[in-house]
Amino acid sequence: MVYLTTLSFVLAFIFLIRLNLLRRGLINIKNQLREYNTQPTNQKISIGLFDKELEEVAVEINLLIESRLSERIDKEKSEHLLKQAIANMSHDLRTPLTSILGYIQLLEHDEQITDEKRRYLDITKKRTKRLQSLINEFFELSVIESVDYQLKLKKLNFTKLLWEILLSFFDQLEELNMVPEIDIPKEDIFIMADESAVRRVIENLINNVINHAIGKVSISLEAGNTSAILRVRNQASDLAIIEPHTLFDRFYTSDKTRSGEGTGLGLSIAKSLMLKMEGSITAEKVDEFLVIICEWKLSN
């Protein structure tokens, strides 16, 4: 009887320890899965190897992690290849295009050419130039989107910079009778950004206005709690068919015949640059207006 009691006590003790170990094993797995779900890691889980079943569970979890990893890599690979192809393409197209322009110039110097042919030549030249600017923007976008492209964010006086850019467009806007309503606060607003990138974003926004807007245009700036917010508001002829969230897609043009002046890349470039500056750019339709909103982090 004494032996039996001792034995059962010993057994109970052993099982208790085992139970506790299993519980700790589960907590360990839980913590690792939580880390996997909240942090950018591909780390598989590791465990204390003492129970066959617990080990099997971990094996299955790891298979799941593995398949998610390979999906992610496939996706990144195809994205990378696409970007690479675009970069290479614009690279490869530029050289022959340069010599085409060279030959056009040679032909232009020809005195004996008829007026009609000269008109054709003009058209060819214009179209080639447009092709060239398209390729350049394409190239620019692929550079901006590449991983290696890093912006150096510095403290900038945004108010001053915005005035400067708007002034440089003033003549052009006046000519088109599109002088915007401007609402910029008097005090200086400082943001963390890259100056040339900010310039490029605003230029693209204004070019977009020039190409597509009709009627009243307004530009406003305000300082929020943590960010500076720039709003560009305008009416557009084809507002009804514009879908704001697709506006920043590559080659988005509301005009399906693609006969307009824009390349369709300006807003994509603006968006990429904003992301690289850790800012954001969004579009929405408010009443009859299209509003594009840019936000930069304020600098302290």
Add this chain to the structure above:
Amino acid sequence: MGNLIKSEFYKLTRSGVFRFLFTVPFISAIILSLILNLSIKDTLSFNLGNEFSFISDSGEIERSLNQITLFKLTVIKNLPTLILIMCILAAFFISNDFTTGVIRNTILSGTSRTHIFYGKLAVYILGLIIITGIFPLVVTVMGTMLFDFEGESHYSIFLYIGRSTLLYLLHFIAISSIFMLVTMILEDSGKVISMTLLAFLLLTVGYKSLDHIPLVSTFYEYSVFNQISFVFTKRLTPGEILVSIISGITTFIIFTFTAKVLFQKKEIK
């Protein structure tokens, strides 16, 4: 930590030295108990007959053979043998991990050095216990099966076996910790073996020439080297037991701690 011990044990059981150190006492224990058995039953021509006797370490003559005497006689109390076994296992089980770079690899996979150290120490001691325990264990078990001892299961005998085994283990572990420190200092297996044997020789010679100095002899008396065989004395006073326990534990703590600190500071090549 559990994983580390598992891994160390895996390495231990697959190392050639350990297998050799395990097999030799195992087989010789079987052979010894068979020979003893056959001799006693006059099957073999060794006529041990009634004259068969063992002289125990206390000088008493044990006339009869039983589990206790068998166990007591076969436990390795002989210091040189013990030290030889310990330094060979230390050299091959611990040093090799330094030279092959296995320790380096374990560190750089993010395991804490403290864990590595304790895992290694635990399995080293476990290995030593297996190696040294196998001989007395097999002889006693075989003896019980083959000899038909008369049931001498007195309470006091069990107490004696329990007490001396536990104290023996304590000092055994304390001596192992000394080897852990030696290996942490010397790293290389050749150095570990040669230096310990040299040190042992020098200390023995040194002790022989200095044992008339009371301080030295008292020190030796209470050191784990003496205590490890002293604990088998038939009767021990509670005071002696306490001193023995303190001696073992202090030695273990001092050497383990020093070795651990050393390992943590170490530049791993």
Add this chain to the structure above:
Amino acid sequence: MSKNILRTINLYKKYSDDYVLNNINISIKEGDIYGLIGLNGAGKSSLIRLITGLTAPTNGSIELFDGKSQNLSIRKRMGAIVESPALIPSMTASENLEVHRLVKGIPGKESIKHKLSLVGLKDTKRKKVKQFSLGMKQRLGLALALLGDPELLILDEPTNGLDPVGVIEFRELIKKLNRERGITILISSHMLSELSQLANRFGILHKGRLVEEISIKELNEKCKQHLLIKVDNVNRAATILENELKTNEFEVKHDGTIKLYALLDEVRQVSQSLTNNGLIIEQMTPMGKDLESYFTSIVGSSNNG
């Protein structure tokens, strides 16, 4: 997207009185194969030992995996071969892997088979590691480092002592790991040319200093021999190159300069043709040199400086 996997910040390491590493700032991004180049004794191994936590820096710090966490367990996400692979010679390949599987607590013995077949050692069965050739040992070392699927793999002179075929095989394997499993790799070598076909970024160490950090693209630009031409009318220049000099081996760059890869020995003829057609040559410079002389030029110049 482009998060830092490894970053060292003002890293110094001093042995007795000598700085073996002097203010090292490198950064390795996710998906990089980073080549650490330097002559023997330049500080490559010291740097790797610091990164892997085998020794502590005298000054400065190391951020791993975007610096989110500084505790020891983050090293579980790295695998490394430092100096020679750490193998137990009396064991077979899979026994060696089992030891490390147990240490790391990796569930499932399938991972061992998987890693062995990945490095091409699955047919070694009961063969002990001491009977392995150097190449096989290197591959087993790689399998050990890959156990637990690290996100960062660190290889210290992994092709040392391999025959040319072995080097190529090893290189292909590394590329495959990077491509198919997205593993970021730090690899060191004393030869730039050896890594030029493998790495996408390079850090060049010399006498404990980081003398240059350069991408493969920049390196190729620098090392591809060409004539850099800048003229007032690039369109005309292109037609002249095609018609008069009969070459297509040129590129027009984004900034309007031309890189001419042919006629490198006939600079005079090129300039004559261009000027004869009324073009004004603003610049015409031969550029580029081969990898090794590029390397020597960097290491040499900092030698004198």
